[in-house]
Amino acid sequence: MPVVAIVGAGVIGVSWARLFAGAGWQVRVSDPRPDLAEIVERQLAGLPVTAVADLAAAADGADFVQEAGPERIELKHEMFATLAANTRDDVVLASSSSSLLPTAIAAGNAAAARIVIGHPFNPPELMPLVEVVPGAETSAGTVAGAVEVYRALGKVPITLQKEIPGFVGNRLQKVLNDQAIHLVQQGVITAPDLDELVKVSLGLRWATIGPFESMHLGGGPEGMRHLVTHVGSQMTFEIGRPDREHLDDVLGEVEAAYGTGEQSDRERAAERDRRTRAVLDALEQK
Ligand SMILES: NC(=O)c1ccc[n+]([C@@H]2O[C@H](COP(=O)([O-])OP(=O)(O)OC[C@H]3O[C@@H](n4cnc5c(N)ncnc54)[C@H](O)[C@@H]3O)[C@@H](O)[C@H]2O)c1
Known part of the structure; x- marks a missing residue:
């Protein structure tokens, strides 16, 4: 052994x-x-x-x-x-x-x-x-x-072909998390609604194909080349940044939605694991 x-x-x-x-x-x-x-x-x-x-x-x-x-x-x-x-x-x-x-x-x-x-x-x-x-x-x-x-x-x-702070997974995660906090701080959406939105769209998509294949499919038969020169070229808005000095409102919203403490943490982690296993099993079955 x-x-x-x-x-x-x-x-x-x-x-x-x-x-x-x-x-x-x-x-x-x-x-x-x-x-x-x-x-x-x-x-x-x-x-x-x-x-x-x-x-x-x-x-x-x-x-x-x-x-x-x-x-x-x-x-x-x-x-x-x-x-x-x-x-x-x-x-x-x-x-x-x-x-x-x-x-x-x-x-x-x-x-x-x-x-x-x-x-x-x-x-x-x-x-x-x-x-x-x-x-x-x-x-x-x-x-x-x-x-x-x-x-x-x-x-x-x-x-990875070379080292970089955050490696790749956490760099991608940081971009999305920063934008999520910014949108809640701007009053565009509530924290639980943002979570729901991600689960029923990007999360589901990214469990099956990654961003590049998704962009390639999003452009139709001409693929990503078409996407970046048409719809993609109009996405020119500034995306803003979270205000890290004033996180209390966002933190309060998240705590009110999901609770805090050991028992709540254990229960939510168990539910996350159950759902993760279900997705993995489903993908294995193809
Ligand atoms: N938590 C995450 O989501 C996550 C994800 C990926 C990677 N990591 C990385 O994994 C590592 C551990 O993170 P964690 O979240 O489990 O931290 P943690 O604080 O839960 O655990 C760290 C453990 O190391 C022990 N420790 C302290 N001094 C030690 C020593 N000299 N020798 C051996 N153990 C010692 C502590 O007692 C503690 O039990 C970190 O490097 C972290 O960056 C964490």
Whole structure:
């Protein structure tokens, strides 16, 4: 049984642990938090997962490392120094980081060639995408190794050709989220109505085809070439920006619509996961 060391038992680490365990890996989860054993017992019950608080011990003998610790560069440097010193020189060290660049994470690390971003969408156990992002010193073998592992887990790894803040998924998401906040702040639409609008239009469309194929179809037989020169050429309005100094009204609207607190969060996450599974199942059936 191959062994994976998961670094961090937070939202993302626990979900990675479930995914690897379900795919036949022996999982070690490492985290300095005092309730690590309880988390493993409660959230990963019945799975081949062991709590190993000490990072060096968790890394020792592992065949793959998936880091999901806090998003702070000095902590990533510390964690990756320990990982570099305690793993074989053929082991891929993947970071789940959403916002730190791989070259920055690997700076000064003796195993920089083995460090790569493997950025999931939350929750990794359900969302197919893993963005694989090499840094300046990442070797081609590391990228290939990461892609192979993610494919074997049933994920869809997509390798970026170069690093950029936010990678691709979150850059696209930021454009839409910024515009959503702006439209609510401008009084154009309510937050729940905007959510509904996206679910019954763009969300559904993008679950089946991406923006480029969609533009190509939108232009008819002449495709995207027609679209950009006709309808597309009239979309010249300014799109504005959110007012980040005055977010209280928007936040209040979202909280009133969806609630706050642990129970509400758990219930909504469960409903999101149920719906995500239903869409994935339907798409598999074609
Ligand atoms: N939350 C998301 O939606 C999301 C999505 C994709 C990627 N990510 C990335 O995944 C990583 C983890 O994010 P999260 O949301 O799970 O954070 P989180 O705060 O829920 O979990 C981080 C965990 O790391 C632990 N930790 C602290 N110091 C540590 C150390 N020295 N060694 C090992 N573990 C340590 C903490 O105790 C905590 O349990 C971040 O890099 C983040 O950018 C998050």
